[in-house]
Amino acid sequence: MDTLVLKRVLRGLWVVLAAAVILLAVYVLLPLLYPLLLAWLLAYLIHPLVLILKGMKLPGWLAVVLSLLFYIGGTGLVLTALITRLVKELIVLLQTFDLHTDQWRELLLRVSRNASIQNIINQINQFYHDNPGYHATIDSNISRTTETVGHAMTQLITGFFNMILGLISSLPSLGTILIVIVLAAFFLSTGWERHNAKLISLLPAPLLRPVSEIWKDLRKALFGYLRAQLVLISVTAVIVIIGLLLLGVDSAFAIGLTIGIVDLVPYLGVGIVILPWALYSYMTGNLALAAGLLVLYGIILITRQVLEPKVLASSIGLDPLAMLIGMFAGLQLFGMLGLLLGPVLLVILDAFGRAGVFRALRSYILSGRLH
Template structure:
């Protein structure tokens, strides 16, 4: 290996090590610094309101306080209204369930006494009598299946209760994090220009221009992704609400709202609610509702699958084909979370590419200097 090749190899190795070191530092420090990141996002989001209040000759600190109060108060009012409406609708659902519980119980009993079920039971008993050797094997499989279903149900209930307990236990720490975020956002917003100039002075000219391009791309992609997801869940919620109204389902608004929010869950989406609901409708003999829910689920699924790649791609600046490839690769490598992390990785790599970072690293490896 000649001297030039050795130097290029060592510079390439140094670049790889530096990248892994940066990723490791990010992995270690992010759990400690995420309140500061949230504070920066909050301070950045209130900048338009702060600048508007400053034009009214208000002091910087007062403009920031009023902006934070406006944002937090608006979020609190919206959340309170949603929770209030949700509680009212859930109370209506509980009353409806109590009213229909005797009817469902009677249907279950009549189904258990039906001639078709009794005929199936008689055929099973006849099979047992004619094939005594299979009796123990079938009982063993039934017992194992029952144990598996019972363990799964127990695990689900236990998981739900543990999640509730974790949420209750984490309320004090969440309150502390919220206070830290708000205070940090106040200090960041009041000294925004000063800290921006300080950070700009620390960075060399080449890094400063590249960082500005990367930040501009990531900002556009981040807010574009949020807008795309808001549009998608709004479309899903509207379709579900209209469909439930046409099917004559009570509390269609709150159910559609909840299903629209559930649509944010990667991979599962609305199916985690509508598939069991449709199956239950079939089992209870409500065939029109079961068929309607199945058709409604198919419409929402097809609509989201058609619109999501195009909306997210156009909002983040990615090609729809690249978005599909990123989602599929993320799903295969990281599971359900990869549906989000895959496109995010593509957005970050695209921002670095457009900022010329890879070109500069390539020049450094070959020539020993950055372009």
């Protein structure tokens, strides 16, 4: 093998090995260090308010305490109010589903009595009669599909209740972790400049500038992306809640929040919920609600088209197809949490690319020098 090629292969293997070691270290250490990372994030978020309070001649420790109380207390109050309202409306929504059971049964019966449906059923029966050999195979496939769907639904319901029970049983440990995070955030905030200087001093001098550029670009990309998505979800949820209230729909708050979260899914978004709902309303004779839902869907689409470019202007936007792939990959790897982690990881990789990390690694493999 040519010496130049051999050196490139060895450098490439070294890069792959280093990346594998870093990923393994993250995998092993993250369960142990995530409270410290969350504490650093909390200290980073409250730092602007701490500086404002220090500017008012307050002692550093008091500025940090007041900032923590403001952020944690405000978040707790908002979440408590939201969860309380959401639980109440979910109870009403479940009762509404029970009341509509008879209506759904009548709808299915009416559809099954339709002449076109009856014609299809007669053709299937005639096919069975003319091809008796296929009867057992088709019945077996239908039975297998029904069992698969039933098993999936059972697992989904069981998993949901297990998650609730797990969350309840983990409340004591969550309380302990929260205390650790708050205390760590307090100590980090009171010595913010000192701790950051110590962290920077651990980095070799040649890495200071690249790491600084990566962090600057990553901060803009990641926080900008999360902020943009939060704004877009909030706008969608508010529009849906107002629209449903005007249409006289019960549990508008719970449905609006759900549709706002569903709006994270690229391409499909709110249409997953609103379009089938409008079709069902039309089939049940509620033409006013069907028309209102379609108008609401149009308003959301127009609002998204107007706001999305402006909101995403301050962040690194992802291609919708790339986001969809990232969400699917995240769902397969990490479960429901992966719907958020997938796009976030894509944003991080994109930020590394914009900061020139991959270009520098390629240059190192090819020439042995970082550019």
